[in-house]
Amino acid sequence: MYVIEPQQSIEKLSDAKREEALIESLYMDQRRILRTSLSIQQADDYAQLFLADEHVQSQKRIKKMKREQMVHASLIQQIEQDIETKQATLPDLTLDKQVEREDEIFNLKQDKEDALLRQTELKKQLTQEEKRQDQLRIKAHGLKW
Numbered sequence: 001m002y003v004i005e006p007q008q009s010i011e012k013l014s015d016a017k018r019e020e021a022l023i024e025s026l027y028m029d030q031r032r033i034l035r036t037s038l039s040i041q042q043a044d045d046y047a048q049l050f051l052a053d054e055h056v057q058s059q060k061r062i063k064k065m066k067r068e069q070m071v072h073a074s075l076i077q078q079i080e081q082d083i084e085t086k087q088a089t090l091p092d093l094t095l096d097k098q099v100e101r102e103d104e105i106f107n108l109k110q111d112k113e114d115a116l117l118r119q120t121e122l123k124k125q126l127t128q129e130e131k132r133q134d135q136l137r138i139k140a141h142g143l144k145w
């Protein structure tokens with residue numbers, strides 16, 4: 001069977017939960033800054049460090065997504081090769097074996113469709129993460145001025 005298990009997923013948290021955790025963390029950090037009466041420069045430095053860390057984490061997620069995309073691309077290619085091989089041998093088989101082989105081909109096509117759907121989902125996630133990374137860069141750049 002050509003399936004990638006959920007535990008192999010690149011994300012343990014959904015985008016919404018990850019954003020929620022980030023907002024909560026920023027809120028707590030802001031409260032800590034206010035409580036300790038940091039200067040504006042110290043608060044900016046702290047924010048820059050925080051954004052730099054988020055940028056690094058975002059880069060890691062992007063790398064994982066790109067690796068998973070490559071895995072799915074090779075999986076799709078392997079499935080296509082298996083389908084071609086099985087279709088090529090169909091005429092040489094008995095009627096009963098042809099029916100079995102056609103079922104196998106059908107299942108392979110379903111696996112391919114599932115992998116293509118996951119590939120599309122990964123592409124969307126990658127685009128979102130790249131936009132998020134751009135936003136982090138803009139925020140960090142805004143703090144430097």
